[in-house]
Amino acid sequence: MTGLWVALATLALGSVIGVVRLRRDGKVRDTARADDRLATADLGADLGERATLVQFSTAFCQPCRATRRVLADVSGLVPGVAHVEIDAESRLDLVRRLDIMRTPTVLILDSAGNIVKKAAGQPRKADVLAALAGAVSHISSQNADEM
């Protein structure tokens, strides 16, 4: 009998996890570590003039390819936005420092390299575009503070 209950409990748990994942996967959220900055040296690539989309990928990652397509699209669409893809395995130092748990994880950096947004899972193009608008306004409000 125990086995039956374990099976039912597992399927119920799986349903809850699945629904939560469907709703949260790829959601672009404000990151709690907004003070962390990534520089050209960290990325091994130049920052975008206005913003940078940093994608962490691994070889054993199904949605990484689709994510690459979305981000390449966005960086082609919005001038001054760079797309940098990082192989998580060869940069475990960054993975630990930035607390990356899954691939793909996408970070949105403002022009100074501040991490302003983070998405775990494949983000939708519209969400990335909206988040970029936020990242750019983040820059202009900073500039306003300095003036």
Add this chain to the structure above:
Amino acid sequence: MRADPRALRFSAAITTAILALVLVTGSAWPTAAQVLLAAQALVFALGAAGRSPYAVLFKALVKSAPRETEDARPPRFAQGVGLGFAVVGLVGYLAGITPLALVATAAALLAAFLNAAFGFCLGCETYLLIRRLLPAAKLEVPQ
């Protein structure tokens, strides 16, 4: 190597049914559970080698070509993770360590169910976590 995503979902659905059956029969009819789990472990091993019998069955049943294919490496890695849990579960059943058998089989069932019902590959996502804990566990990735 490329994989048909429909065959992967189909395989995950059969795996879900088999593992649920293992759990259900485990207490009343342990021999059946052990044989089923051993068979599923063999299927996982074949799947990790890129020769999943369930995918072969799907190919025999469905003739149409998939609209798109996907990289076969992530699901193959996940089959290897499934094999690990199936072997631990089998040891649990054979040695009479019921909690071990139930937990390991349930973990494999959870991953198979998430894949079948939602298309999420839980096994694939353990890769980065394993690498974070064991930086030396880098796998050579055959293309």
